[in-house]
Every structure is written in C-alpha cells, then in structure tokens.
Amino acid sequence: MAGIRAAQKEKTRRALIQAAMNQLSAEHGYASLSLREVAREAGIAPTSFYRHFQNMEELGLTLVDEGGLTLRQLLRQSRQQIAKGGSIIRASVTTFMEFVSNNTAIFRLLLQEKSGNSRDFRLAVTREVEHFTAELVDYLVAEQKFTRELAELQADAIVRIVFSAGADALDADNKEKQRLTEQTIAQLRIVARGAEATRLAAKTQE
Amino acid sequence: MAGIRAAQKEKTRRALIQAAMNQLSAEHGYASLSLREVAREAGIAPTSFYRHFQNMEELGLTLVDEGGLTLRQLLRQSRQQIAKGGSIIRASVTTFMEFVSNNTAIFRLLLQEKSGNSRDFRLAVTREVEHFTAELVDYLVAEQKFTRELAELQADAIVRIVFSAGADALDADNKEKQRLTEQTIAQLRIVARGAEATRLAAKTQE
DNA sequence: GAATTGCGTGAACAAGCGTTCACTGACATA
DNA sequence: TATGTCAGTGAACGCTTGTTCACGCAATTC
Structure with a gap:
C-alpha cells in the first residue's frame, strides 16, 4: 500500500x-x-x-543539514536578484540580510554551532559555508575573470564579512539592520576595488 | 590588619x-x-x-571581562611588534594568531558567547570587540590619514575578517594555521588597497 | 578578652535529565 | 484471515542539577 x-x-x-x-x-x-x-x-x-x-546530536546534525538547504535556497534567490540587473553587491547583501531576518532560528543555529562544542557540528557547518564560498569563487572566475587564487581570497573575505554582519543583524532592530546592510555593501565595494587593484598590480608585473 | x-x-x-x-x-x-x-x-x-x-552568569561575565583584558594585552603586544618596523599587517596578524593559540579557552569563550544565548553576554563581548575596532580606527586616522568614515569601514571589515579567521584557527593544526595566517594577510592587503583606491576616488571627485 | 563578622560546610530539597524495558495496538504482509 | 512488524507508551531507574538552611570556626573589631 x-x-x-x-x-x-x-x-x-x-x-x-x-x-x-x-x-x-x-x-x-x-x-x-x-x-x-x-x-x-x-x-x-x-x-x-x-x-x-539515536541522539539529540543526530537531531542537531539534521537541523544543520536543514540550515544548509536554506543557504542553498538563499544562493538561488540571490542569483535571481542578480539576473534582474542592478548592483550585484547590493542585491546580494540585501537578499542575505532579508534571509537572515526571515530564518533567524536556523541562522542562529549555524552561527552558534560554527564555533560550538561538537566537532561534528563544526565540521557540518563549515561544510555548508564552504559550499557557499565555492559558489562565489566560481562566479568570480566565470563572470569577472579573476584568477582562481585571487577569486578564492576575495570570496573568502566576502563570506567572512557578510556572515559576521549577519550574526550582528540577528540582534538588531530594523534601523540597525539598515545601517549594517549599507555598511556591508560599502565594505564589499572596498574589497572589490582592492581585488581589482591587486589584479592590475599582478598584470603590470608580468 | x-x-x-x-x-x-x-x-x-x-x-x-x-x-x-x-x-x-x-x-x-x-x-x-x-x-x-x-x-x-x-x-x-x-x-x-x-x-x-550570585550566579553562574556572574562568573561568566567575569570570564568575559578577563577575555577583554587579554584582548587589550594583545593590542599592546601588536603595537610593540609594529614599533619594531616591518610590515604592519603581517606583524598584527601573526601576533593575533599566536595569541589565539596561546589563549584558546578565552577566545573560544568570546567567540562562542558573541552569538551565544545570553543578551548580557553578547553585549559584553560586543563591547570588547568594539574597543578593539576603535583602537584600529584611531590608528588608521592618525597614522594613515584616512577620513574617519573610511577608517571605520576599513577597521570594521578588518576586525570581522581577522576574528573570523581566528575562530577557524582554534580548530586548526599548525600547517592550517600557517595557511590561515597567510590568507588573512593577503586579504587585509586587498582591503588596504581597496580603501586606498576608495580614498583616491573620493579625492578625484572633489 | 569579648563580641562580631563572614567564609566554608554538609545535609537536604525538588526538579529535571537521558535512557531501559516490557507492552499495546494499528498497519503491513502473505 | 492469520502473522509479523514497529511507532508510540508509561513506569521506573539512577544521576546531576541549582539552591536553602543552620551551623562551625577563624579572622577581625572594639
């Protein structure tokens, strides 16, 4: 049946x-x-x-997996925003921040267990975030023609900044969230400029 | 007596x-x-x-305070390294990473409670990290002649990247720590370049 | 020297925890 | 229709937890 x-x-x-x-x-x-x-x-x-x-631990790891699924959903949503045109950075950061606001519990779990007390948890969260970074690297290589090395540096820095700001956003009221969003956008622009400058510096040296 | x-x-x-x-x-x-x-x-x-x-909570907050003291010690140590000359970025990151290795427990506490479950804890940790950022802002304004606004953006980005890398370093073996250190240095150089480029762009526009 | 203060104690408490066990009864199988 | 499987149960277990209380006894004060 x-x-x-x-x-x-x-x-x-x-x-x-x-x-x-x-x-x-x-x-x-x-x-x-x-x-x-x-x-x-x-x-x-x-x-x-x-x-x-079997355990609470097993339940917990399941929750982390759900969080990973949510992150992938976030990536898809970001890509859609980008496809619509406009500033890539602004679209991505805004989407991310909205997502944090709408999935508070799951983000809290991910952020907490990233430096939490179970090795398995930490590894599971790290895996999800790395997947996130990898997607960003691919984008930077494919669309912006960065070398893989520079793309990896840049993507990792971006993810660190964005997730850290996301963590702060969990506690923030709307006004503070707005400020955090604008701040993060400005910071990512600095990083983008820096990466661009680094690329040029490397080319000149050739 | x-x-x-x-x-x-x-x-x-x-x-x-x-x-x-x-x-x-x-x-x-x-x-x-x-x-x-x-x-x-x-x-x-x-x-x-x-x-x-009175509580375990009170003990915990005391521990966070101790962590703050440790961070200030770290700042002092960094300044000494910088005074010796050489690359400011390299000296700072290296000092930070060494500090993380030598004060694992206290850093773990700070990082964990930063997105932990007690509001008081989160505020206490945030306060300490903000103090850290403020010192960096002052340095960027005084020594590198950045505008306060740009210095704040830059300092905040740097702190986010460095603390995030520090969190990863807690779990890492020596080789991985080495890689993380070099990666962080490269990323901070990108940020510095980006901030410099942003400063020039703003000047041109005047 | 007498009186007071206050750190450390051991017994006792109610409550909550994770986990085991043998059992029930609805569904699946043949 | 008879048999087997297995999600859900309720009682019971041994433990650990935070917190209270009245008390002893050494350092302090007067």
Missing part, C-alpha cells in the same frame, strides 16, 4: 524537527535543548524520540 | 575563575558549565560558590 505507516512516521519526524526549531531562540540554544521538552512540544512521549533519532 | 581574610577570599575567587577556565574546551562550552563541577575543581563545597558569585 501507499505506506500510511511510513507517512505517519515522517510526519512525527518533521514534528520533532519543527519542535526543536521552535525552541531555538536568542535565549535558548542547542546546547540547552532537552529531549523531553522537544518530545513534549512535538506531542509524543519522550521515549518515542528514539524511534526517529 | 593586612586582611589575611580578604586575601584568602580573593584566592578562592581566583581558583573558581581558573577552574571555570579549565573546564572550557572545544568539547565543553560555557552553556554546559556546572556550578557543582566548577566548585569541585576549585576544591570548595558547591554552596561556597555563592560567597563569591
């Missing part, structure tokens, strides 16, 4: 993931997430948790 | 702080720090903890 049973299982699994997400907030991080509370919010007995995940 | 009593109190207070530091590691963060364990390591009864701090 259609697996009415498997469907139900998937449903409670999603309920657990959603419950965990809901409990993540500015005051209450992954480390202080409790199996019993998550189960309670998902509407199942604590023991049933084990039918879906 | 000389306060043999007050001295003893200060001594156990230091023991508590030290014990808390010791328990901070890559696997065990502030959030999962326990009053009882800290007291145990400090060699006092759990109840005695309250003679020195």
Whole structure:
C-alpha cells in the first residue's frame, strides 16, 4: 500500500524537527535543548524520540543539514536578484540580510554551532559555508575573470564579512539592520576595488 | 590588619575563575558549565560558590571581562611588534594568531558567547570587540590619514575578517594555521588597497 | 578578652535529565 | 484471515542539577 505507516512516521519526524526549531531562540540554544521538552512540544512521549533519532546530536546534525538547504535556497534567490540587473553587491547583501531576518532560528543555529562544542557540528557547518564560498569563487572566475587564487581570497573575505554582519543583524532592530546592510555593501565595494587593484598590480608585473 | 581574610577570599575567587577556565574546551562550552563541577575543581563545597558569585552568569561575565583584558594585552603586544618596523599587517596578524593559540579557552569563550544565548553576554563581548575596532580606527586616522568614515569601514571589515579567521584557527593544526595566517594577510592587503583606491576616488571627485 | 563578622560546610530539597524495558495496538504482509 | 512488524507508551531507574538552611570556626573589631 501507499505506506500510511511510513507517512505517519515522517510526519512525527518533521514534528520533532519543527519542535526543536521552535525552541531555538536568542535565549535558548542547542546546547540547552532537552529531549523531553522537544518530545513534549512535538506531542509524543519522550521515549518515542528514539524511534526517529539515536541522539539529540543526530537531531542537531539534521537541523544543520536543514540550515544548509536554506543557504542553498538563499544562493538561488540571490542569483535571481542578480539576473534582474542592478548592483550585484547590493542585491546580494540585501537578499542575505532579508534571509537572515526571515530564518533567524536556523541562522542562529549555524552561527552558534560554527564555533560550538561538537566537532561534528563544526565540521557540518563549515561544510555548508564552504559550499557557499565555492559558489562565489566560481562566479568570480566565470563572470569577472579573476584568477582562481585571487577569486578564492576575495570570496573568502566576502563570506567572512557578510556572515559576521549577519550574526550582528540577528540582534538588531530594523534601523540597525539598515545601517549594517549599507555598511556591508560599502565594505564589499572596498574589497572589490582592492581585488581589482591587486589584479592590475599582478598584470603590470608580468 | 593586612586582611589575611580578604586575601584568602580573593584566592578562592581566583581558583573558581581558573577552574571555570579549565573546564572550557572545544568539547565543553560555557552553556554546559556546572556550578557543582566548577566548585569541585576549585576544591570548595558547591554552596561556597555563592560567597563569591550570585550566579553562574556572574562568573561568566567575569570570564568575559578577563577575555577583554587579554584582548587589550594583545593590542599592546601588536603595537610593540609594529614599533619594531616591518610590515604592519603581517606583524598584527601573526601576533593575533599566536595569541589565539596561546589563549584558546578565552577566545573560544568570546567567540562562542558573541552569538551565544545570553543578551548580557553578547553585549559584553560586543563591547570588547568594539574597543578593539576603535583602537584600529584611531590608528588608521592618525597614522594613515584616512577620513574617519573610511577608517571605520576599513577597521570594521578588518576586525570581522581577522576574528573570523581566528575562530577557524582554534580548530586548526599548525600547517592550517600557517595557511590561515597567510590568507588573512593577503586579504587585509586587498582591503588596504581597496580603501586606498576608495580614498583616491573620493579625492578625484572633489 | 569579648563580641562580631563572614567564609566554608554538609545535609537536604525538588526538579529535571537521558535512557531501559516490557507492552499495546494499528498497519503491513502473505 | 492469520502473522509479523514497529511507532508510540508509561513506569521506573539512577544521576546531576541549582539552591536553602543552620551551623562551625577563624579572622577581625572594639
């Protein structure tokens, strides 16, 4: 049959993931997430948790994966904005900041666990961010004709600046977010100028 | 008298702080720090903890303050390196990376609590990092004759890049640290070039 | 020398935690 | 229709947690 049973299982699994997400907030991080509370919010007995995940750690890694998916969604959305024309930098930063505002919990998780206390978590988050950087490198090489080396330096710097500003944006009110966005745009322009100047300097030397 | 009593109190207070530091590691963060364990390591009864701090939170904020002190030490050390001559960027980044290696626990605390779950903590860490940025702004204005506006953009970008790289360095082996250091130096040079180019562009427009 | 202050203590508390176990009952299979 | 599978259960476990309380005893004050 259609697996009415498997469907139900998937449903409670999603309920657990959603419950965990809901409990993540500015005051209450992954480390202080409790199996019993998550189960309670998902509407199942604590023991049933084990039918879906071996550990809280396994749940956590699943959450990080979801965060990675979200980041990829963000990339797609950014590309669409860029395709519309206009300033690439402005479009990207604006999209990123909007995304942070709309997916606060998941970004908080990613940012927190990036320097968190589980090696597996850190690696998982690093992997997602690296994927993000790699996409940016490809763009810089393909569209802007940078050497791979310079593109990598530039992309890494951009990602560091943007994610760091994103972290600050989590706590910020709208006005502060606006300021952060403009600041980040100006900084990325400086980086772009610097990379351009570096490219020219390298060419002259040839 | 000389306060043999007050001295003893200060001594156990230091023991508590030290014990808390010791328990901070890559696997065990502030959030999962326990009053009882800290007291145990400090060699006092759990109840005695309250003679020195009202909360674990108060202990935590003290740790952050210690971290701030450490950062200021770092600034001083950087200035000494710069005074010796040679590349300012290289000297600063190298000093920073060494400092991260030698004060792993405290940096981990700062980086973690920067996007941690206590508002007070976040504010405390932000305050320390802002102090760091402010010093850099002053330097850029005084020594390199940047406008305050451009200096602030540049300094903020630099701090974001350096602290982010520092976070990665916490987990890295020596070879990776070396790579990170060189990468960061190259990135800061790009930023410096970009800021310089921006300054010239602004002047031309006058 | 007597009175006071205050650091450190051990017992006790209620609460919460993760995890185990044997069990139920609806769905899947044949 | 009979048999097997497995998501969900409720009781129970051993532990750790933060916090309170009244108390002892050494350093301090008068």
